[in-house]
Amino acid sequence: MRDEQRSARAAVVVVHGLWMTSAVFALQRARLARNGYHVAAFSYPSAKLPLDDISFRLARFVALLDEPRIHFVGHSLGGLVVLNTLALCPQLPVGRVVLLGAPVGGSLAARRLARSSIGRIVVGRALPDWRVERGVSAAARFEIGMIAGVFRLGVGRFLTELPLPNDGVVCVDETRLPGLRDHLVLPLSHSGMIVSARVARQICSFLESGHFSH
Numbered sequence: 001m002r003d004e005q006r007s008a009r010a011a012v013v014v015v016h017g018l019w020m021t022s023a024v025f026a027l028q029r030a031r032l033a034r035n036g037y038h039v040a041a042f043s044y045p046s047a048k049l050p051l052d053d054i055s056f057r058l059a060r061f062v063a064l065l066d067e068p069r070i071h072f073v074g075h076s077l078g079g080l081v082v083l084n085t086l087a088l089c090p091q092l093p094v095g096r097v098v099l100l101g102a103p104v105g106g107s108l109a110a111r112r113l114a115r116s117s118i119g120r121i122v123v124g125r126a127l128p129d130w131r132v133e134r135g136v137s138a139a140a141r142f143e144i145g146m147i148a149g150v151f152r153l154g155v156g157r158f159l160t161e162l163p164l165p166n167d168g169v170v171c172v173d174e175t176r177l178p179g180l181r182d183h184l185v186l187p188l189s190h191s192g193m194i195v196s197a198r199v200a201r202q203i204c205s206f207l208e209s210g211h212f213s214h
Contacts, residue, residue: 010069010095011038012207013062017076017101018046018124024194028073031200037207040065046077047124054126055085062092071095071207075194076102076170079146080130086142087134096210097144098203100193103170104135104146104177109162132177139179145206146183147199148175153189167193184212 012032014025022041029039042061044054058081062070070093074082079102086094103110110127113119138144149167165172169190176183184202186193193199205213 010071011040011065011067012071012073013040013042013058013065015042015044015058015072015074015078015081016046017074017078018127019122020046020075025073025075027195028200028203031197032073032203035204037071038067044081046126047121049125051081051084051126051129052088054081055088058082058085059089059092067093069093069095072097073100073203074098074102075100076190077124077127078102080104080135081126083135083138083144084130086138090141094142096207097138097142098206099144099146099175100199101149101167101170101175101190102146103130103174105132105174106130107174108171109169135177136179139177143181143210144177144179145210145212146175146177146180147193147202147212148172148183148185149188149190149193150185151187151189151192153192182206182211184214 016022016024022043025041032039042058044057072082079099082097110123114123150165152166153168163171167190172185188196202212
């Protein structure tokens with residue numbers, strides 16, 4: 001890869017989902033690095049902090065990277081963190097954004113879980129803070145693509161009945177948001193997206209061109 005191509009591809013910040021750590025992105029980070037990206041992983045206490053607090057932490061993390069242009073990849077709650085951050089801090093040097101199974105339209109599974117005290121602990125503090133209008137605001141300003149799954153394997157399947165199609169945790173309809181540049185549905189589970197080589201190729205396609213390879 002020529003130096004100018006590598007530079008143009010910029011940095012990528014990956015953001016994990018609820019009850020996970022940055023380690024879950026190890027495979028995707030390696031694949032992105034092989035494609036010339038400088039990859040950094042943002043880690044945060046996903047169940048303990050309000051969404052805005054997490055977003056301001058991400059904004060500080062990005063500022064410390066001191067990169068002229070930064071792409072984002074966010075899985076599940078991590079996708080909501082990214083969009084919330086873009087809405088609150090639109091001055092960040094953002095390139096393109098890929099979301100993986102992020103419930104941008106709200107999470108039915110989370111709402112049902114939150115009816116009980118134990119469920120509220122599982123859902124955490126950040127997910128109920130999500131405001132769809134902030135996602136719409138971010139999508140109007142930035143190039144954002146969504147990958148949704150339809151393989152029903154996930155904890156949501158066992159805790160509550162979800163409308164079809166879904167990835168075991170998030171319904172496909174919950175991944176749709178006005179203003180998204182592209183939306184792709186793959187036969188993957190919610191967690192399977194994190195390790196899928198096919199997803200890695202689609203991430204690179206969107207980061208390079210602004211659309212997925214349909």
